[in-house]
Amino acid sequence: MEKQAVKKKRRKKRASHFLFLYIALGLATVITLTVLSLTVFFHIDTVKVAGDSMYSSEQIITASQIKKDVNIFTADLSSVNDNICKALPYIESVKINRVFPTTIKLTVTKAEKYVQVENGGKYTVINKSGKCLEISDVPVKGIPVLRGISLTSNVPGVRVTFKDTDCIEPLNSITDLLDKNEIKNTTVINLKDLQDVFVTVDNRVVLKLGSTGNLDKKLQHAALTLEKQQGSKKTGILNLSRIPNDKHQAYFTSCDLLAEQIADVIKK
DSSP, X not given: OHHHHHHHHHHHHHHHHHHHHHHHHHHHHHHHHHHXXXXXXXXXXXXXXXXXXXXXXXXXXXXXXXXXXSBTTTOOOTTHHHHHHHHSTTEEEEEEEEETTTEEEEEEEEOOOOEEEEETTEEEEEOTTOBEEEEESSOOTTSOEEESOOEEEOOTTSBOEXXXXXXXXXXXXXXXXXXXXTOOOEEEEEOSOTTSEEEEETTTEEEEEESSTTHHHHHHHHHHHHHHTTTOXXXXXXXXXXTTXXXXXXXXXXXXXXXXXXXXXXXX
């Protein structure tokens, strides 16, 4: 019995030694593989581009400043989005994915034109977040010209700075409500005086909104009136400034529009 107990004890001891050896070998293998993966293997050799963009894959990859032959695990990709969006203004954002073993995938989202600020004889095209997409010598087709507003900085790829930031909220409200009420072909938005706001539609009808109060009701009424006038070539001013206080609500006055009330932005 004593001999059996001794043998059993020896077997347990040998087993524990083997277990320790296996653990040590396992740890050594993990450490070796980790070191190799961070130094020898998994170096970036391919950058792929997906998504909708006006730029070529080569332009996007160059702008990303991603370095090849850098380990995919340790590569610093934190500045890639900013690098691309600043260098290529018509890109809104970039989603970055590591695709093992050696590929980086860039999925780009294009920036949408919002309005163009007429400033110093130039037209600064911006997206809704205020990023400058381009500066043009002539009006850009398909988006309204914003007048009565000054910029203190307008660098492509960077957010513009408005001289008067009080205009931003009314501008967003007006454009949102124009979309909501399906008023299309807006050519001019004039915010020079926030108590006397004008919006020109189709270079034909000027919506005199007055103050920025009750904009939803004013533009609802404008939409109904414009629908009734569909097909008409009459130019004039639709006065909505008294809504909802005046029982007559709105009235249309035929007249020729002034140069400051129209802009060559309608797509043909």
